[in-house]
Amino acid sequence: MEKLRVLHVDIGGCEGCNVSIIRAYPKLIELIDLDISYLRDNGFKFDDYDVAIITGGVCMNEPSKIEKLKDIRKKADVVIAFGSCAAFGGILRFCRGGQEPRPDHRNFQPINAVINVDYSIPGCPPTPQMLQSFFKFFMSGNEARLRLFKVSANIKKLSGFDLLDDIVLTGLCIGCGACELSCPTGAIKLIDRRPTLAQERCIRCGTCYIRCPRASQLLSMGGEKR
Amino acid sequence: MIGITDNLLGSVVGVYLARAKDEEILKRKVASGGAVTAMLIYALEKGLIDGVVTAKRVRGFEGQAIVARTREEILEAAGNKWSIVPFAARVKAKIEEEDLKKVAVVCLPCQAQFFGQMREFPILETDFGERIRYIIGLFCTGTFAFEALLNYLRIKYNIKAEDIKNITLKEGFLEIQHDDSFLQLPLKEVYSYLQTGCLVCTDYTGMWSDISAGFIEKEKGWTVLITRNIRGEELVKGAEREGYLEVRDGSHVMGDILRAAREKLARAQKNMMSLL
Numbered sequence: 001m002e003k004l005r006v007l008h009v010d011i012g013g014c015e016g017c018n019v020s021i022i023r024a025y026p027k028l029i030e031l032i033d034l035d036i037s038y039l040r041d042n043g044f045k046f047d048d049y050d051v052a053i054i055t056g057g058v059c060m061n062e063p064s065k066i067e068k069l070k071d072i073r074k075k076a077d078v079v080i081a082f083g084s085c086a087a088f089g090g091i092l093r094f095c096r097g098g099q100e101p102r103p104d105h106r107n108f109q110p111i112n113a114v115i116n117v118d119y120s121i122p123g124c125p126p127t128p129q130m131l132q133s134f135f136k137f138f139m140s141g142n143e144a145r146l147r148l149f150k151v152s153a154n155i156k157k158l159s160g161f162d163l164l165d166d167i168v169l170t171g172l173c174i175g176c177g178a179c180e181l182s183c184p185t186g187a188i189k190l191i192d193r194r195p196t197l198a199q200e201r202c203i204r205c206g207t208c209y210i211r212c213p214r215a216s217q218l219l220s221m222g223g224e225k226r
Numbered sequence: 227m228i229g230i231t232d233n234l235l236g237s238v239v240g241v242y243l244a245r246a247k248d249e250e251i252l253k254r255k256v257a258s259g260g261a262v263t264a265m266l267i268y269a270l271e272k273g274l275i276d277g278v279v280t281a282k283r284v285r286g287f288e289g290q291a292i293v294a295r296t297r298e299e300i301l302e303a304a305g306n307k308w309s310i311v312p313f314a315a316r317v318k319a320k321i322e323e324e325d326l327k328k329v330a331v332v333c334l335p336c337q338a339q340f341f342g343q344m345r346e347f348p349i350l351e352t353d354f355g356e357r358i359r360y361i362i363g364l365f366c367t368g369t370f371a372f373e374a375l376l377n378y379l380r381i382k383y384n385i386k387a388e389d390i391k392n393i394t395l396k397e398g399f400l401e402i403q404h405d406d407s408f409l410q411l412p413l414k415e416v417y418s419y420l421q422t423g424c425l426v427c428t429d430y431t432g433m434w435s436d437i438s439a440g441f442i443e444k445e446k447g448w449t450v451l452i453t454r455n456i457r458g459e460e461l462v463k464g465a466e467r468e469g470y471l472e473v474r475d476g477s478h479v480m481g482d483i484l485r486a487a488r489e490k491l492a493r494a495q496k497n498m499m500s501l502l
Contacts (some may be wrong), residue, residue: 072250082391135348145346167423170501174369174423176353178340184350190315207349214345214423221428221498 013056015022016125017083024128052076057108075117084205087120120152121175158206182211236433243448243476258441261449268470291316322376330360335432338363342434363432367441368424375419430487
């Protein structure tokens with residue numbers, strides 16, 4: 001089988017997702033031809049790609065980044081937002097400007113604020129195995145398994161706050177504890193069998209929402225959450 | 227809208243009726259044919275797993291996550307729980323505390339979904355999906371908001387939580403054994419004490435499991451097993467080959483399972499409309 005042409009571009013992140021992709025690559029090398037900036041000098045390797053993986057959120061104050069995203073969209077058949085910043089805004093939502101190391105930047109959005117995204121994969125950062133799994137199901141055409149990530153592509157924000165609003169406050173929470181286990185910052189704790197959120201610790205990565213059996217069910221049933 | 231064929235049962239490799247060969251398992255208070263218990267004992271004794279994480283009823287409806295590492299511990303955990311156990315975080319803690327490398331988890335469809343997703347899509351570095359060898363999902367029509375139900379039982383029937391010895395689902399009613407007497411509650415009466423989250427759940431069999439296990443009325447004394455992948459299939463076949471399980475074809479009960487699954491889906495759609 002011919003290798004997929006895969007482009008990776010970081011549009012403005014902390015490099016965690018990039019490291020994850022590099023770590024995933026040894027097990028993907030038979031399946032994909034990865035064009036990643038660390039492995040080339042300049043420009044893109046090809047004119048078009050089967051898949052583009054974008055990491056990091058897009059800085060809305062920087063027109064060149066917005067143009068770059070639009071250009072990638074034209075070059076790639078499928079665009080994946082990899083990591084919470086690209087997918088849902090993530091911790092970049094907290095940028096206020098005047099902060100190191102990128103002091104001028106103050107408004108970051110998920111990439112689906114600028115271009116159409118086909119799959120959004122949350123995680124801060126997602127593990128290398130996540131990308132390997134993704135390609136396994138993607139290349140075997142198992143859309144059922146990827147449905148959750150496909151519907152996530154249309155969501156612009158997802159966090160512990162949404163989990164509380166949509167699942168806990170509606171009474172849909174079953175108290176299984178999946179959110180507590182999935183929160184990378186320990187913002188969620190189960191008290192009296194229901195999750196509570198320490199809001200200052202929530203980095204808006206959306207992992208809890210994707211992992212909640214009830215919330216992910218709502219999403220994959222076609223819930224139109226924006 | 228949900229596609230009925232895609233979402234009713236998920237992938238199915240084989241459907242079997244099975245029961246434990248071991249008399250001791252059958253004699254214990256097991257939900258049906260004791261096939262899950264027998265399979266777990268087989269997996270433990272043959273070294274396929276080094277522990278089983280499951281829920282054990284401690285009091286009334288209350289369950290607690292435990293690790294069973296011996297035949298006796300598995301036998302003690304057998305039986306229905308009727309409430310959801312905040313499983314996820316406890317499972318991780320248990321696996322780490324006891325340094326388990328290959329575990330089987332016995333859980334409800336919602337929990338199977340979580341474990342299945344975690345195994346296939348490990349988002350976090352701290353995920354432990356690779357340690358979960360088997361996910362055994364149990365057929366589920368819902369779990370109780372047990373604080374509320376216990377309160378109702380106390381007020382209306384003067385039954386205290388600590389006196390409840392056993393709860394069994396019979397045709398059309400729930401039988402509660404307290405001390406030495408039995409109370410038969412029509413399902414209609416207890417329906418409103420199901421957790422709201424369960425009323426919108428669309429998954430009856432546990433589509434993310436390796437093996438789904440359950441019980442149907444017309445095959446009393448047998449466990450229905452649905453294998454969903456090679457891993458599940460091998461566990462059932464292995465347990466049969468080694469004399470732990472008696473297995474026969476179960477394709478004739480598919481209609482009943484589909485009916486139950488469809489009812490749960492219809493209930494979910496109806497409730498979803500009124501709740502969201």
